[in-house]
Amino acid sequence: MSSVAAALMGFAGGMVGGLLGVGGGILFVPALAIFMDESQVRAEATSLLAIVPVAMVAVWRQLGYGNVRVREGLVIGALSPLGVGIGVVVANAVSQRALELIFGCLALVIAAQLVIRALRPPAPAKDPAPERP
Amino acid sequence: MMSTRTLKLAAIGTAAGAFSGLLGVGGGSVMVPLLIVWLGYGEREATGTSMMAIVVIAALAVTLQAFYGNVDPPNAALVGLPAIGGAIAGTALQQRLPERAISLLFAVLLVVIAVELIIP
Numbered sequence: 658m659s660s661v662a663a664a665l666m667g668f669a670g671g672m673v674g675g676l677l678g679v680g681g682g683i684l685f686v687p688a689l690a691i692f693m694d695e696s697q698v699r700a701e702a703t704s705l706l707a708i709v710p711v712a713m714v715a716v717w718r719q720l721g722y723g724n725v726r727v728r729e730g731l732v733i734g735a736l737s738p739l740g741v742g743i744g745v746v747v748a749n750a751v752s753q754r755a756l757e758l759i760f761g762c763l764a765l766v767i768a769a770q771l772v773i774r775a776l777r778p779p780a781p782a783k784d785p786a787p788e789r790p
Numbered sequence: 791m792m793s794t795r796t797l798k799l800a801a802i803g804t805a806a807g808a809f810s811g812l813l814g815v816g817g818g819s820v821m822v823p824l825l826i827v828w829l830g831y832g833e834r835e836a837t838g839t840s841m842m843a844i845v846v847i848a849a850l851a852v853t854l855q856a857f858y859g860n861v862d863p864p865n866a867a868l869v870g871l872p873a874i875g876g877a878i879a880g881t882a883l884q885q886r887l888p889e890r891a892i893s894l895l896f897a898v899l900l901v902v903i904a905v906e907l908i909i910p
Contacts, residue, residue: 733847
Protein backbone atom coordinates (compact mmCIF):
# COMPACT_ATOMS: atom_id res chain seq x y z
CA MET A 658 0.00 0.00 0.00
CA SER A 659 2.79 2.39 0.87
CA SER A 660 4.49 1.48 -2.45
CA VAL A 661 1.36 2.64 -4.25
CA ALA A 662 1.42 5.90 -2.30
CA ALA A 663 5.11 6.39 -3.14
CA ALA A 664 4.45 5.71 -6.85
CA LEU A 665 1.55 8.17 -6.87
CA MET A 666 3.71 10.77 -5.19
CA GLY A 667 6.36 9.99 -7.83
CA PHE A 668 3.86 10.75 -10.58
CA ALA A 669 2.90 13.97 -8.79
CA GLY A 670 6.60 14.84 -8.44
CA GLY A 671 7.14 14.37 -12.18
CA MET A 672 4.07 16.48 -12.94
CA VAL A 673 5.19 19.26 -10.62
CA GLY A 674 8.71 18.92 -12.04
CA GLY A 675 7.55 19.24 -15.62
CA LEU A 676 5.24 22.11 -14.71
CA LEU A 677 7.74 24.07 -12.65
CA GLY A 678 11.16 23.13 -14.02
CA VAL A 679 12.39 21.22 -11.00
CA GLY A 680 13.50 17.62 -11.00
CA GLY A 681 10.71 16.48 -8.71
CA GLY A 682 13.05 15.75 -5.81
CA ILE A 683 11.01 18.09 -3.66
CA LEU A 684 8.29 15.38 -3.70
CA PHE A 685 10.48 12.29 -4.28
CA VAL A 686 12.43 12.88 -1.06
CA PRO A 687 9.36 12.99 1.23
CA ALA A 688 7.76 10.09 -0.72
CA LEU A 689 10.79 7.90 -0.05
CA ALA A 690 11.26 9.07 3.52
CA ILE A 691 7.61 8.83 4.56
CA PHE A 692 6.26 5.86 2.58
CA MET A 693 9.38 3.77 2.02
CA ASP A 694 10.95 4.44 5.45
CA GLU A 695 14.24 5.63 4.02
CA SER A 696 16.50 7.92 6.09
CA GLN A 697 16.66 11.52 4.87
CA VAL A 698 20.12 11.13 3.32
CA ARG A 699 19.22 7.83 1.62
CA ALA A 700 15.95 9.29 0.34
CA GLU A 701 17.90 12.22 -1.10
CA ALA A 702 20.46 10.01 -2.85
CA THR A 703 17.74 7.77 -4.29
CA SER A 704 15.73 10.80 -5.38
CA LEU A 705 18.71 12.00 -7.41
CA LEU A 706 18.74 8.75 -9.38
CA ALA A 707 15.01 9.11 -10.11
CA ILE A 708 15.51 12.73 -11.23
CA VAL A 709 17.96 11.95 -14.06
CA PRO A 710 15.52 10.21 -16.47
CA VAL A 711 12.66 12.52 -15.46
CA ALA A 712 14.73 15.60 -16.32
CA MET A 713 15.88 14.04 -19.61
CA VAL A 714 12.30 13.45 -20.69
CA ALA A 715 11.25 16.94 -19.57
CA VAL A 716 14.11 18.51 -21.58
CA TRP A 717 13.07 16.53 -24.64
CA ARG A 718 9.52 17.86 -24.31
CA GLN A 719 10.62 21.44 -23.55
CA LEU A 720 12.99 21.43 -26.55
CA GLY A 721 9.94 20.72 -28.66
CA TYR A 722 8.13 23.68 -27.08
CA GLY A 723 11.17 25.93 -27.68
CA ASN A 724 11.78 26.65 -24.00
CA VAL A 725 15.37 25.48 -23.56
CA ARG A 726 18.52 27.59 -23.86
CA VAL A 727 20.71 24.55 -24.33
CA ARG A 728 24.09 26.24 -24.15
CA GLU A 729 23.37 28.12 -20.93
CA GLY A 730 21.77 25.08 -19.32
CA LEU A 731 24.87 23.06 -20.10
CA VAL A 732 27.13 25.85 -18.80
CA ILE A 733 25.26 25.87 -15.48
CA GLY A 734 25.47 22.09 -15.26
CA ALA A 735 29.13 21.99 -16.22
CA LEU A 736 30.03 24.59 -13.61
CA SER A 737 28.10 22.89 -10.79
CA PRO A 738 30.54 20.15 -9.66
CA LEU A 739 32.20 22.25 -6.95
CA GLY A 740 28.83 22.96 -5.37
CA VAL A 741 27.70 19.35 -5.80
CA GLY A 742 30.84 18.10 -4.03
CA ILE A 743 30.36 20.49 -1.12
CA GLY A 744 26.67 19.59 -0.81
CA VAL A 745 27.15 15.81 -0.82
CA VAL A 746 29.96 15.93 1.74
CA VAL A 747 27.91 18.18 4.04
CA ALA A 748 24.78 16.00 3.62
CA ASN A 749 26.75 13.02 4.88
CA ALA A 750 28.26 14.97 7.78
CA VAL A 751 25.29 16.75 9.40
CA SER A 752 22.24 15.38 11.22
CA GLN A 753 19.03 14.37 9.51
CA ARG A 754 17.08 17.01 11.45
CA ALA A 755 19.45 19.73 10.27
CA LEU A 756 18.91 18.71 6.64
CA GLU A 757 15.13 18.85 7.13
CA LEU A 758 15.33 22.32 8.65
CA ILE A 759 17.68 23.62 5.93
CA PHE A 760 15.42 22.21 3.23
CA GLY A 761 12.30 23.67 4.88
CA CYS A 762 13.74 27.16 5.34
CA LEU A 763 15.07 27.23 1.78
CA ALA A 764 11.63 26.35 0.47
CA LEU A 765 9.99 29.18 2.45
CA VAL A 766 12.49 31.80 1.26
CA ILE A 767 12.01 30.85 -2.38
CA ALA A 768 8.23 30.75 -2.01
CA ALA A 769 8.24 34.31 -0.65
CA GLN A 770 10.38 35.53 -3.57
CA LEU A 771 8.05 33.98 -6.11
CA VAL A 772 4.88 35.39 -4.55
CA ILE A 773 6.37 38.87 -4.35
CA ARG A 774 7.41 38.66 -7.98
CA ALA A 775 4.15 37.22 -9.28
CA LEU A 776 2.01 39.79 -7.46
CA ARG A 777 4.07 42.75 -8.65
CA PRO A 778 2.27 45.02 -11.12
CA PRO A 779 3.17 44.25 -14.74
CA ALA A 780 6.51 45.64 -15.84
CA PRO A 781 6.27 48.92 -17.79
CA ALA A 782 6.69 48.77 -21.55
CA LYS A 783 10.23 50.16 -21.32
CA ASP A 784 11.29 46.91 -19.64
CA PRO A 785 14.26 45.71 -21.72
CA ALA A 786 14.01 42.46 -23.62
CA PRO A 787 15.59 39.50 -21.84
CA GLU A 788 19.35 39.51 -22.15
CA ARG A 789 20.52 37.05 -24.77
CA PRO A 790 24.03 35.77 -25.42
CA MET B 791 38.46 35.77 -19.09
CA MET B 792 34.86 34.89 -18.34
CA SER B 793 32.11 37.37 -19.17
CA THR B 794 29.82 38.68 -16.41
CA ARG B 795 27.04 36.54 -17.79
CA THR B 796 29.19 33.41 -17.65
CA LEU B 797 30.14 34.28 -14.06
CA LYS B 798 26.44 34.55 -13.17
CA LEU B 799 25.80 31.18 -14.79
CA ALA B 800 28.73 29.77 -12.81
CA ALA B 801 27.33 31.18 -9.56
CA ILE B 802 23.91 29.69 -10.31
CA GLY B 803 25.57 26.36 -11.14
CA THR B 804 27.54 26.33 -7.89
CA ALA B 805 24.51 27.24 -5.77
CA ALA B 806 22.30 24.71 -7.53
CA GLY B 807 24.98 22.03 -7.21
CA ALA B 808 25.34 22.64 -3.48
CA PHE B 809 21.59 22.42 -2.88
CA SER B 810 21.37 19.35 -5.08
CA GLY B 811 24.13 17.50 -3.28
CA LEU B 812 22.93 18.69 0.12
CA LEU B 813 19.21 18.12 -0.27
CA GLY B 814 18.76 15.46 -2.95
CA VAL B 815 16.94 17.74 -5.35
CA GLY B 816 17.98 18.67 -8.86
CA GLY B 817 18.66 22.27 -7.90
CA GLY B 818 15.76 23.57 -9.98
CA SER B 819 14.16 25.30 -7.00
CA VAL B 820 17.29 27.51 -6.88
CA MET B 821 17.89 27.84 -10.63
CA VAL B 822 14.39 28.75 -11.81
CA PRO B 823 14.03 31.87 -9.59
CA LEU B 824 17.65 32.96 -10.21
CA LEU B 825 17.33 32.60 -14.00
CA ILE B 826 14.15 34.70 -13.90
CA VAL B 827 15.29 37.38 -11.49
CA TRP B 828 18.98 37.57 -12.36
CA LEU B 829 19.20 36.76 -16.07
CA GLY B 830 15.82 37.95 -17.29
CA TYR B 831 14.45 34.60 -18.41
CA GLY B 832 10.73 34.11 -18.98
CA GLU B 833 9.15 31.55 -16.62
CA ARG B 834 8.79 28.80 -19.23
CA GLU B 835 12.29 29.36 -20.57
CA ALA B 836 13.69 29.26 -17.03
CA THR B 837 12.00 25.94 -16.31
CA GLY B 838 13.18 24.34 -19.58
CA THR B 839 16.76 25.52 -19.16
CA SER B 840 16.74 24.50 -15.49
CA MET B 841 15.81 20.97 -16.58
CA MET B 842 18.78 20.90 -18.97
CA ALA B 843 21.13 21.75 -16.12
CA ILE B 844 19.38 19.29 -13.78
CA VAL B 845 20.26 16.37 -16.05
CA VAL B 846 23.95 17.17 -15.58
CA ILE B 847 23.78 18.14 -11.90
CA ALA B 848 21.69 15.18 -10.72
CA ALA B 849 23.87 12.73 -12.68
CA LEU B 850 26.97 14.11 -10.95
CA ALA B 851 25.37 14.17 -7.50
CA VAL B 852 23.98 10.64 -7.72
CA THR B 853 27.39 9.34 -8.81
CA LEU B 854 28.94 10.89 -5.70
CA GLN B 855 26.15 9.59 -3.45
CA ALA B 856 26.68 6.10 -4.88
CA PHE B 857 30.19 6.14 -3.42
CA TYR B 858 28.61 6.64 0.00
CA GLY B 859 26.33 3.65 -0.70
CA ASN B 860 23.19 5.70 -0.24
CA VAL B 861 21.40 4.99 -3.54
CA ASP B 862 18.47 2.55 -3.67
CA PRO B 863 17.76 1.80 -7.39
CA PRO B 864 14.48 -0.17 -6.92
CA ASN B 865 12.95 2.68 -4.93
CA ALA B 866 14.31 5.18 -7.47
CA ALA B 867 12.41 3.26 -10.16
CA LEU B 868 9.30 3.15 -7.96
CA VAL B 869 9.03 6.95 -7.89
CA GLY B 870 10.97 7.72 -11.10
CA LEU B 871 9.00 5.65 -13.62
CA PRO B 872 5.58 7.14 -12.77
CA ALA B 873 7.32 10.51 -12.64
CA ILE B 874 8.31 10.28 -16.31
CA GLY B 875 4.62 10.14 -17.23
CA GLY B 876 4.00 13.00 -14.82
CA ALA B 877 6.74 15.11 -16.42
CA ILE B 878 5.25 14.71 -19.90
CA ALA B 879 1.82 15.74 -18.56
CA GLY B 880 3.32 18.59 -16.52
CA THR B 881 5.28 20.13 -19.40
CA ALA B 882 2.19 19.90 -21.65
CA LEU B 883 0.03 21.59 -18.98
CA GLN B 884 2.66 24.30 -18.48
CA GLN B 885 2.31 25.50 -22.09
CA ARG B 886 -1.36 26.31 -21.42
CA LEU B 887 -0.86 28.31 -18.20
CA PRO B 888 -0.07 32.02 -17.77
CA GLU B 889 3.50 32.53 -16.55
CA ARG B 890 2.43 34.16 -13.27
CA ALA B 891 0.38 31.08 -12.44
CA ILE B 892 3.55 29.02 -12.78
CA SER B 893 5.29 31.22 -10.18
CA LEU B 894 2.36 31.09 -7.76
CA LEU B 895 1.99 27.31 -8.06
CA PHE B 896 5.71 26.98 -7.42
CA ALA B 897 5.31 29.04 -4.23
CA VAL B 898 2.36 26.96 -2.96
CA LEU B 899 4.30 23.75 -3.47
CA LEU B 900 7.30 25.09 -1.57
CA VAL B 901 5.22 26.20 1.42
CA VAL B 902 3.54 22.78 1.73
CA ILE B 903 6.87 20.99 1.67
CA ALA B 904 8.46 23.44 4.11
CA VAL B 905 5.69 22.93 6.65
CA GLU B 906 6.03 19.15 6.35
CA LEU B 907 9.76 19.29 6.93
CA ILE B 908 9.95 21.91 9.65
CA ILE B 909 7.16 20.53 11.85
CA PRO B 910 8.44 17.20 13.19
